[in-house]
Amino acid sequence: AQSVTQLDSHVSVSEGTPVLLRCNYSSSYSPSLFWYVQHPNKGLQLLLKYTSAATLVKGINGFEAEFKKSETSFHLTKPSAHMSDAAEYFCVVSDSGAGSYQLTFGKGTKLSVIP
Amino acid sequence: DGGITQSPKYLFRKEGQNVTLSCEQNLNHDAMYWYRQDPGQGLRLIYYSQIVNDFQKGDIAEGYSVSREKKESFPLTVTSAQKNPTAFYLCASSIFAGTGNYGYTFGSGTRLTVV
Numbered sequence: 128a129q130s131v132t133q134l135d136s137h138v139s140v141s142e143g144t145p146v147l148l149r150c151n152y153s154s155s156y157s158p159s160l161f162w163y164v165q166h167p168n169k170g171l172q173l174l175l176k177y178t179s180a181a182t183l184v185k186g187i188n189g190f191e192a193e194f195k196k197s198e199t200s201f202h203l204t205k206p207s208a209h210m211s212d213a214a215e216y217f218c219v220v221s222d223s224g225a226g227s228y229q230l231t232f233g234k235g236t237k238l239s240v241i242p
Numbered sequence: 243d244g245g246i247t248q249s250p251k252y253l254f255r256k257e258g259q260n261v262t263l264s265c266e267q268n269l270n271h272d273a274m275y276w277y278r279q280d281p282g283q284g285l286r287l288i289y290y291s292q293i294v295n296d297f298q299k300g301d302i303a304e305g306y307s308v309s310r311e312k313k314e315s316f317p318l319t320v321t322s323a324q325k326n327p328t329a330f331y332l333c334a335s336s337i338f339a340g341t342g343n344y345g346y347t348f349g350s351g352t353r354l355t356v357v
Contacts, residue, residue, distance in 0.1 A: 170348035
């Protein structure tokens with residue numbers, strides 16, 4: 128069974144300061160992990176994905192995430208927040224076991240960026 | 243450009259009425275999915291289809307129906323049996339049905355409101 132927990136439902140940062148969105152996962156197999164971003168009334172856009180290659184994954188718009196197996200974490204970071212980063216972010220896990228098809232979504236973290 | 247098109251963007255349903263949400267993709271993806279999104283609850287899987295003429299129930303299939311007559315199309319019908327249909331509905335597709343490693347491509351969503 129797989130699950131994902133986003134530790135903060137809401138994060139607020141000032142423009143130009145670092146962003147940290149926390150995600151812990153549970154997986155029976157070697158997981159694939161993803162971060163998606165959703166702007167209001169829009170679909171989800173893939174930010175980055177981890178699929179058992181390099182543990183530090185770089186994504187679009189300056190975001191990156193580090194896979195830490197010992198901590199079962201996949202936190203999303205960005206060195207300097209921009210106003211356009213204000214959105215909701217979803218951490219997603221997929222088991223890589225045979226026949227796995229389904230993504231399990233976290234409940235989301237809403238990021239606010241203060242001017 | 244390749245992508246997923248959901249229509250309509252906004253939909254209003256009267257009590258006791260069936261409505262159908264459209265989802266079309268030109269990505270040549272095998273698998274397609276329907277999710278329901280409610281505030282603070284993340285995304286919940288309604289139905290998915292790995293191949294034409296076949297589909298499976300997700301976690302919250304009651305009150306919904308789907309068809310997959312063409313690879314490109316996966317319409318969702320919200321029936322009168324769905325007692326609380328007001329939500330944001332997202333359609334997604336993926337390259338392989340058997341793994342989530344490649345992530346999903348999402349449409350821009352349909353917001354359904356009961357009036």
